[in-house]
Amino acid sequence: MVDEAGLPMRDPAAVRQRRQAVIALTVFCWLFFIGAIAASYVIALAHGYGTGFGDGRLLPAGTGADKGGTGFLGDAAILIGTLILDFGLLFMWQWLIARLDGAADDDPLPAADGGDLSDEASWYYVRSPGLLKMFVITGWACIGGLSIFAALILPLALLRYGWS
């Protein structure tokens, strides 16, 4: 069932409650970050650190000073083995969850509601363009940030501390 705008009919009370919960959870997420960042600076100050950038105190590395590997073939075998194990875990989880939560008589799939699927609004139960914009911007920023900073680790480490 759809309304004049082609959007699926929804229970207004349920939408209101879901919206309240979505906003509360979003606010909690941001407060969590602000609180955690603030707490980390308070802890840094309590331990006698300054602005928190470039004022770290490197400690003796102990066994961390050893960078020797197991040779090219040994290292390659370990790395390939790790990836095989990772993908084994991925397929194990995919196999399990698709069967646990797949369509079943006691847990049927939602019925088609006739919504206009070409309209983005019909994909959202809580329709808030502002909230959606925030999520999309966060998504792009994190994909970029994750990739750039992850890729920087090895070159930065090699530049500053060398390969061996």
Added chain:
Amino acid sequence: MVIKEIATERTDVEQSAAYHAMHKADIWLLVGSIVCGTVVLAPVGVLIIVIGMVKLKRAGQLGWIRPLSVSLLAVFALVDGGINWIGWSLDIFANQTHVLRAMGTGFGKLVDGGYYVGYNSGPIGGIANNGEKAMALFSVLCIFPARAAAAWGFLKLKRWGLRWMKITGWAYMFLWIGYLFNIMADFPHRLGASAFGVTGWWIFDIFYLTPFIQLPWLYALDARRWNK
């Protein structure tokens, strides 16, 4: 209010040119996310993802497909899951290799002291901090492979994909709350023992923590669209 009924059968949609084009774009997105997960090749992965997104947009011109916001946030979960999962698994299972010792201890000296002080001295190897190691194992064995599988199911509009995105989203939130307590409790040996200090740690790591912001977004979705 005028009510009208539109009969849209999924089976028809799955045979459309748009759906096939979307499926091909999804493969690009998946491959890009996995390449990002290798950490070292992450920029190449982003390039593949951008190509996938362009293909997805073109598929949209052939007919209806998922909204771009749904695709983007699913890819975000895949990329983040991949980097956390494959990256941390290398510290657990490949910590005896030269490249991991150079990268892991280098990361430690720059960002998180736990990754160089006493590296490889614990029973499993890699970071010696037991709290971090427990969370890494929990993540590599449980949360992130399940999340990567869920994100793929989510992209394909599987009902289990949406459910497990939510389940792993909650697990993700609980993980990071515990993680921050653990790392802050050992501040002098972690953030304090790095060249970049606390600000550097946040600049590097905030992108790993942010994805649980997806949780409220998942609850804003209409679950009826994930009906396969």
